[in-house]
């Protein structure tokens with residue numbers, strides 16, 4: 088039974104009709120009293136609660152009722168309905184234990200989908216939470232290119248395997264190069280949307296002026312350079328999944344624009360007044376600490392709750408060193424085929440040595456190290472020396488308690504050091520400004536200022 092709590096007859100009727108058509112048994116409650124009565128008699132599968140269910144209240148009654156429901160039925164999914172203007176209430180509700188929120192006016196399809204997702208997820212959660220082993224996972228899901236058996240990674244794979252079939256938004260966090268994009272693709276591949284598009288958008292690489300046209304498209308004449316209509320990424324992803332990478336890099340104006348489409352799946356292309364609706368599954372990733380950003384006020388709390396229904400954190404490679412030899416073998420096996428060198432082999436010592444490396448660039452860096460060694464080594468058996476020669480200075484051995492690497496005092500100015508560090512970071516990250524800024528711990532804006540100051544070439548496109 089789906090319990091709908093709302094005191095507006097028109098809303099009660101339209102929601103009841105909508106959900107009955109979807110095969111739900113529906114019960115309606117006018118307010119706290121009827122809700123208590125309904126819960127005494129039967130445990131609902133899910134609850135849709137209008138936060139402003141009483142005309143005279145500010146929503147406090149809604150929060151109180153939500154707390155009551157949560158105490159009584161901690162596992163029953165509760166979806167809140169709030170007005171667009173009362174987003175704060177939605178955030179309060181999420182903190183009080185709601186599972187999701189929908190803003191008025193809602194899109195019927197999206198509302199139904201959200202209720203179904205919440206019910207499915209609640210079912211998953213009530214199941215055992217232990218992670219399966221690698222073989223079990225491979226029997227159930229398609230995780231072909233994801234190498235690793237570390238329990239932390241298996242936890243991630245277990246979670247994404249379970250939620251892939253739902254439309255729940257997933258937030259993937261983890262340092263750069265830990266495999267966030269690979270995991271996003273795996274979610275799509277294991278979902279019912281797998282034959283539909285998987286559209287990746289690097290939000291870190293899109294300037295705020297281009298944001299709207301890139302994501303929502305534009306019509307001819309919308310701005311000076313808009314010579315023809317252009318379809319945006321959301322529309323391209325229709326029926327499939329959209330992967331919003333580096334979501335922590337969005338400025339606040341773009342965050343508002345994104346919130347709306349994530350909220351009700353509608354948007355207008357730039358220069359058009361015609362609203363379009365899309366059916367997309369949203370997967371986001373970031374290597375930033377979004378909770379901290381919410382605390383500091385640089386990331387919207389409502390957007391955070393909108394994207395993080397399910398959060399998975401990818402471990403850094405140093406947290407799962409036992410996987411390093413497996414990854415090295417995977418990369419060399421691929422290169423054997425690619426370069427037609429069937430006898431390629433990594434010596435035992437080299438495998439041990441690689442396991443001890445500090446690899447701040449994680450799996451991407453390990454892959455580069457292996458590729459470089461394979462390309463430049465004289466023989467087919469790769470030794471420590473082959474790898475050592477080609478390591479970037481960013482990956483020092485952890486055992487060498489390196490004495491100060493700084494140049495002698497007086498040999499270099501602070502400006503000169505800064506310039507060299509920026510050049511090095513630009514080379515390391517192949518001029519990707521977002522990555523460089525993060526690696527140096529400064530904003531993109533500060534980085535651009537410094538690039539201009541030192542006359543270092545860069546492209547504003549990434």
Ligand SMILES: Nc1ncnc2c1ncn2[C@@H]1O[C@H](COP(=O)(O)OP(=O)(O)OP(=O)(O)O)[C@@H](O)[C@H]1O
Nearest residue numbers: 232233234235262263264265266267268269450451
């Ligand atoms: N578990 C894994 N097994 C095999 N290859 C992996 C694994 N994880 C990551 N890789 C490879 O490492 C590289 C980096 O992965 P990916 O781009 O997914 O990382 P990311 O976390 O999205 O990085 P960034 O934050 O910089 O965008 C890719 O070439 C990917 O195929």
